[in-house]
Amino acid sequence: MTAEVVIMNKLGMSLAADSAITSGREGVQKVYNSANKLFSLSSNHPVGIMVYGAASFMEVPWDVIIKSYRDYLKDRKFDDLNYYVDDFLDFLRQDERFKNKEVEEIIVYRTFSDILKRIVREVEDDIKTEKDNGSDVTDETVTSWLTECVSRHISTYREKEDMYLHLEYEEFKERFTDVIQEIKNDLISFELPQYLEENLFELAFEATRKDYFSIGSTGIVFTGFGEREIFPHLLNYRLEGFVSGQLKFKKIKEKKISYTNDKDDGTAEVTAFAQREMVDSFISGIEPNMEDAIFGIIDKVLTGYDEQIQKHLGIEFTDDQVKAMKNMGNDIYTSIEDAVEEYQQKNYIEPLLGIVRSLPKEDLAEMAEALINLTSFKRRVTRATESVGPPIDVAVITKGDGFVWIKRKNYVDPVINARF
Template sequence: MTAEVGILNANGLVLAADSALTMGNSEQMKIFNSGNKIFSLGPTHSIAIMMFGNVLFMGIPWEIIVTGFHQKIGSRPLDKVSDYCTEFFNYLESVDEIYSSIYTEVLIIGYAENVSNILENTTYIPSPGAFTLADYQKAVEEKIPALLKESEKMKSITKKAPIKVFSDRYGEKLDEVFKELFDTVFLGLNLYDKFKPDLYKLVRNYVYSDSYYPDTYSGLVIAGFGFDELFPSIYQYDIAGVVDRVIKKRLTVRQIVMNDFAEDRCSSAIVPFAQQDMVHTVINGIAPDLEADLGELLRATLRKFVSELTEKKLLKESDAQEINKLEAMLVESGLDAFDNMKQERHLTPVLMTIDSMPKEELALIAETLVNITSFKGKISFSMETVGGPIDVLLITKGDGPVWVKRKNYFTPDSNRLR
């Protein structure tokens, strides 16, 4: 995990990122605090590329890919940031090394492990009385066809491979993943063969889906100024490997500073990436998990209130349907009022301040937001997956990319040209 943030207004754009790189899984984890996540294309391009999530794409470090792209486009700046996005993916498609059968197999196994985790964490309603394993097993059995049915509705990024071709190519690897799950959940009841065809189809559908992304995807941020643009913009893509020579990607963030307020346009923005909870807490005045629990708290309070009124004969049980409608309306009204209060007291004042903030202050704010996320990890029981030096890159129309803070893996004085 990592913490990154982009802040932009009419004066410029700043990107900040920590240096922690997490490798392994929850059982065996190693954290390095020396990773580079921001790459400048300067000085002739007022553009930077920032990455998070998986540091590799089909086995190739993103840093190597960005370096190759920088060399490919040369020194002539492009007109718009969106042109850089287009040219970057055109370049990526031209890299022969990404079409690796070995890493395609690794990608498929990752999807299978995702499905396995979903099934293993299946929730269920236990039978009255003591817990029985049968309740859990039944829930898993019912979930497989339900997931498959849902996956059949997903749009595909390209034509799906026939299931026989897919099974012949990857079946053995999928069996290794799913047999372990079934031996654990069903205790050797030999039920895997019954569900194997559905599981193969489910993984195949997820691989080709344009909306399902595994936990191992990469996030890529392309931000700055095009040559013809007065104001900065920021684009973020999720990228999940290559499927039949098609790069699986989706645009998830697009913020463009403009002096109008059409869709995706703004006068300023704070855009967090990867681990976002503390940034949202600061700018919204409430932690996202607490806000998510607020609706359930309101519902539980109203149910208890109605239950007590009913017990005291102050409400008729025959009015239950109308009471349920009223309860839903009150919860929705309460959440809307809370959201308006949050906007008025916290988010709007913050963004109004960012609107006119000098570029030097933007850099300080971005660094502080990443630092707060790192600090939160130090005072909690969770793994400290955010840490190390914070790199801060400021991009303005006049000066282009300027490093406000940047770690070096070498001593500059020892590497000066003589």
């Protein structure tokens, strides 16, 4: 895993990334603290790149890809950071070294495998519940649950408007039949009816072409300045890879520093990527999982409030009264949510950004490093795998000085490698 952060104000931006990379499968994992996740585009461009998620794209390491793009870009410059991203994506599309039919099968495999594992876990939970209640579970019952679950997922993807790949179903099915059958045989141990087999192909097809990005996809962050941009700019994309010669990617977020606080993202911004829980806690005053748990409890209490009243007070409500109480519960939930958000903005987020907008470049770098160290320390003192770890690479990008390393690990000894 990874922890990365970008901090921006009008003076420039600081970037920090850890060096941990996890190798192996679940249960047999090893962590190495030598990965490069933060890159300078070149000495001629005030642009930095960070990657998180998968360490490679189409089985090619990102280190190799980004340095190859430097040679492709050369001295060309663009007015806006968006044009750098567009040019980079065109570079990926045009370079045949990043297109491989065998790797395309891997992309379909990991996409469908992710989804089918989730479906199988859901059905296994249903089986366990039924058995705990003393009921027998037959293959026909399991098939029915699988059918319902698969159909629900297909409908979910079909309802999504965004289309990331333009594929033909019959061609997709013919090409990736072996891949999909392999996943099905690995995860489902009994024979399925023909209609459910067909549904699985449809599910793989819809997930591949629609808005689903697997755990093997990569997040990529472009930061810096176009030639006509005076304030920092950040773009975050998700890249899955090529399928049938088409590149699957989507834009996640865009952040811009502006002249005043009421335009774009204001005059200061702190953005974290990948393992961001400690950064979010620092910014908003509460750990995100704790916040979700609290609001989950509140929602559960308010949803069943009418039942508790009827149970403890012996009052029978009409259907209209039950509906009115549920509506009231929704209104109360929204009011609590709005009040908490307003409190966070007033007492945590706005005061912090007020300080960030006036920080000099050196302090921006120190703050970015400290936030990654905080995440690393949290992983070290918990039972979770230490998937965030030092050394931490830190850089600052300004309009005048361009990309400047503040801290950088290097496998090269400069004493015996003078050319570096």
